[in-house]
Amino acid sequence: MAHADITNARFDRSDDHRGFFTRFFDGLIGIAEANHRVKRVQHLNALSDAELAKRGIRREDIARHVFGDILYI
Known part of the structure; x- marks a missing residue:
């Protein structure tokens, strides 16, 4: 049976x-x-x-252009 000794283990808690x-x-x-x-x-x-x-895109339409196929915007 294997045992693990963690008494000296350090955990990053920064x-x-x-x-x-x-x-x-x-x-x-x-x-x-x-x-x-x-x-x-x-x-x-x-x-x-x-x-x-x-590219045929207006600045206010960028989100619609990029996410239009997955979101109804």
Whole structure:
């Protein structure tokens, strides 16, 4: 039978001063920001109005353009 000795184990608790929910929602935000659609919105927002016009997109329609197939916007 194997035994594990954890009496000298160190756990990283550098974020313990932050609340559970803060850390939880930071994780959810990280997941959302890694979404390819969010990256596409960020990319399109970085373009100038002239560049968007060449693509046939108005700045106020970026979210509709990117998320239109999954959300009714």
